[in-house]
Structures are given as C-alpha cells and as structure tokens.
Amino acid sequence: MTDLQIRNAAPEEAEAVLAFWKEAAEGTSITDDVDGVTRLISRDPQALILAERDGVLVGSVIAGYDGWRCSLYRLAVLPSHRRRGISAALLEAAEKRFVAVGGRRGDAMVLEANDRAHRTWASAGYRREDHWRRWVKPFV
Template identity: 85%
Template sequence: MTDVKLRTAVSDDAEAVLAFWKEAAEGTSITDDADGVTRLITRDPEALILAESDGALVGSVIAGYDGWRCSLYRLAVLPSHRRRGISTALLDAAEKRFAAIGGRRGDAMVLEANERAHRAWASAGYRREDHWRRWVKPFA
C-alpha cells in the first residue's frame, strides 16, 4: 500500500466521491447527492476519509461521530485496488479518529447481502449483532 495516501475530503470532492461510490460501493442511499456529501463534510470535516493512488480516488470510509456513537459507513475500495490493505488503512484511520475524540465502539452499517463486506469487517475485528435491526424513515 506504499502508493496510497489518506486524507479527509473537502467540499470540492463531492462529485468525485459520488462517482467513486457508484463504481466501488454496494447499494445507494437517499443522501447520495452532492448536497448530502457536502453537508457531511461541512458538519464534520474529519468524517469522510479518502484513499488516493496517483491522484485517483481508490477508497473511502465515513467515520462519523455524534458525541454518542462512532458510526462507520461507505467503506469501499475500487475493485482494481482490493486486497492491497487499503480498507485496513482506512479503518485504522477511522479508529484512531474515534479514539482521539473519546469514542468507545464502532458501529458499521453493512448490507445484509454483501458477503464480501461481511468477511472484510469480520477480519477487521467487527462482529455482527443479530439482535438489532435498523429502522428508517425518509424525510423527503
């Protein structure tokens, strides 16, 4: 992973991040638009961590903290760059961020059908909690 650099996103990255997620991430969300990504970056400038190689976006993770929970979303790596330690580096950066701000546990949102992601999260030390279910209500 020597050619990969990590950095936090800036507002100008919003469109590139959205294009990256279409290629590398599983699933979509109602917040997958430039306004949603820009709002995230504005509210919590350290939350969206990007991995770049030769100036190209190759990985991402959202490491959000609301003062109560450390939430992980959108861990994604370009298919052509997988199995190179990029997701490990992204999660290490997210966990260091959480530790520095007093976080005590990371919660990852993982699609039920994404078995590759299940293996990746498990290998990073996360475990599934079957007694919880996510309940959602779109506001728009």
C-alpha cells in the same frame, strides 16, 4: 503501501466521491447527492476519509461521530484495488479518529446481502450483532 495517501475529503470533491461510490460501493442512500456529501463534510470535516494512490481515488469510509456513537459507513475500495490493504488503512484512520475524540465502539452499517463486506469487517475485528435491526423513515 507507502504510496497510499489517507486524507479527509474537501467539499469540492463531492461529485468525485459520488462517482467513486457508483463504481466501488454497494447500494445507494437517500443522501447520495452533492448536497448530502457537501453537508456531511461541512458539518464534520474529518468524517469522510479518502484513500488515494497515484492521484486516483481508490477508497473511502465515513467515520461519523456525534458525541455519542462512532458510526462507519461507505467503506468502499475500487474493485481493481481490492485485497491490497486499503480498507484496513481506512479503518485504521477511522478508528484513530474515534479514539482521539473519546469513542468507545465503532458501529458499521453493512448491507445484509454483501458477503464480501461481511468478510472484510470480520477480518478487521468487527462482529455482527443479530439482536439489533435498523429502522428507517425517509423525510423526503
């Protein structure tokens, strides 16, 4: 894993990140556009963590911290690079970030139908909490 580089995204990489998510991530979000990704990086430059191997973007996770909660989104790895420890390296970087800012618990948004993701999160020590449900209201 020594050839894997973990780093924060730069605002000018928004289009590349969106293209990566189309190939590697499950589902879409109302904020999946250049403006949404750029605002995320501008507001919190450490939130979008990327993994690169040989100059190729192979993984991502959003590790958002609002001063209250540690929230994880968009853990994704290129299909051709899965099962090589990339998601574990990304989660380790996210968790280190959370501990450094005083975070107490990480919450992950995981699609209900994504069984592969359920196994990934469980193997990383996360557990499902069935007594919560997400409620949403789009503003646009």
